[in-house]
Amino acid sequence: MKRNPLFPFLAPARPAFLLAALLAATVSASAAYPGFRSLFNGENLAGWKGNLTLWSVRDGAITGQTTLEKPAKGNTFLVWEGGDVKNFELHARFRLLPNNDKKFANSGIQYRSRIVDPAEWVVAGYQGDMDGDGKYIGMLYEEKGRGIIAQPGQQVRVTNVEGKTKIDVTGVTTPAEELSAAIHIGEWNEYVIIADGNHLQHFVNGKLTADVTDLDEAHAAKSGVLALQLHVGLPMTVQFRDIQLKTLP
Numbered sequence: 001m002k003r004n005p006l007f008p009f010l011a012p013a014r015p016a017f018l019l020a021a022l023l024a025a026t027v028s029a030s031a032a033y034p035g036f037r038s039l040f041n042g043e044n045l046a047g048w049k050g051n052l053t054l055w056s057v058r059d060g061a062i063t064g065q066t067t068l069e070k071p072a073k074g075n076t077f078l079v080w081e082g083g084d085v086k087n088f089e090l091h092a093r094f095r096l097l098p099n100n101d102k103k104f105a106n107s108g109i110q111y112r113s114r115i116v117d118p119a120e121w122v123v124a125g126y127q128g129d130m131d132g133d134g135k136y137i138g139m140l141y142e143e144k145g146r147g148i149i150a151q152p153g154q155q156v157r158v159t160n161v162e163g164k165t166k167i168d169v170t171g172v173t174t175p176a177e178e179l180s181a182a183i184h185i186g187e188w189n190e191y192v193i194i195a196d197g198n199h200l201q202h203f204v205n206g207k208l209t210a211d212v213t214d215l216d217e218a219h220a221a222k223s224g225v226l227a228l229q230l231h232v233g234l235p236m237t238v239q240f241r242d243i244q245l246k247t248l249p
Contacts, residue, residue: 036091039080039226039243050078050121054230061239064107064230071235075143077110077123077227085111086223087248090193096132097237098186104132105236110143110227111193123227128193128202130238134183138191138202138209143229146219150210153179160216173208182207188241196248 039047042060055064055078066072090111096104106129113125124144130137140150146165150156155171182205183189192203198220202210214220228240 035246036089036244037246039082039245040241042241045078047081048078049081050227051076058239061241062228062243063237063239064228065235065237066230066232067235072230072232073120074122074232076121076230076232078230079115079121079123080226082226082245084223085195085226085245085247087196088194089246089248090191090226091242091244092191092240093188093242094130094191094238094240095184095186095188096130097239098132099235099237101234103234104186105234105238106131106136106229106231107236107238108141108143108229108231109191109193110225110229111195112221112224113143113227114221114224116144123225123229125221125224126195126200127229128191130189130191130204132185134180134185137183137189138179138204138207140200140202140210140212142219146216149214150212152176152209155211156213158212158214158216158220160218163218165216165219171211173211179204179207179209194248 040062044057045055053070054066054072054076057063092109096107098104108127108129110123110125110127113123116122116124127141127143129139129141138152141148149158149167153172153174153176154169155173157168157170159166190205194201198214200212200214201208
C-alpha cells in the first residue's frame with residue numbers, strides 16, 4: 001500500500017464508511033507508524049522542561065499561556081529533553097487562540113537549536129514560525145540569528161559571501177492564495193518539518209511553505225534541541241498535540 005510521505009498515517013482513498021473510523025484513529029495510528037515516536041503523552045509535561053508557570057497541559061494538549069498578570073519577560077521555550085535532533089521528520093498539530101482583545105500572537109517550533117539562557121529558557125536557532133493571523137505561518141525564521149530566512153511560499157538558497165549571509169529566492173513552493181486557503185485560523189493545523197542535511201522543508205496542512213537549502217556553513221546548524229515557543233508581548237495562548245518524530249539517516 002502506497003502512503004503519503006508527509007502524512008504516513010493516511011492511506012489512499014477508501015470507502016466512505018471507513019473514513020470516519022480512519023480519522024478517529026489518526027493519533028494512535030500515527031504513533032504506531034514504523035519509525036515515528038510520540039514526544040508527548042497527552043497527560044503531563046514528562047520529557048519537557050521550561051517555565052512551568054507558563055506551560056501546562058490542558059485538554060490533552062501542551063499549552064503555553066501568558067496573561068497580563070503572568071507575562072513572559074522575553075521569548076521563552078519549552079524544551080524537549082530527548083536529546084539533540086539532526087536529520088528528522090517532525091509532525092505536530094497546533095493552534096493559536098485569540099486573547100481577550102481578540103488578537104492573536106506568534107509562536108513557533110524550534111529545531112537544531114541551542115539553549116542560550118537556561119535560567120529563562122531562551123533558545124536560539126531554526127524555527128518553524130506560526131502566527132494566529134496566518135501572515136507568517138510556515139516560514140523559516142532563525143531565532144536570535146539570521147532572522148527571516150524564507151517567507152511563506154518561498155524556495156530559498158542560502159550562501160555566505162565574504163563573511164555575510166546571502167539569501168536568494170529561487171522559486172515559489174505554493175502560491176500565496178493557496179496557502180491562505182489552507183490555514184484554519186484559531187483552529188487546529190498540522191505542521192510538518194523535514195530536516196535532511198542542509199535541506200529544510202516546512203509544510204502546513206500538506207502545503208509546502210518553505211524549501212531552504214542552507215549552504216551558509218558559518219551559521220547553518222547541523223543538530224540541536226527541539227523546543228516550543230511562547231512569544232513575549234501580547235497575552236497569548238498556544239497549544240500543541242500529536243507531536244511525532246522520526247529520525248532520518
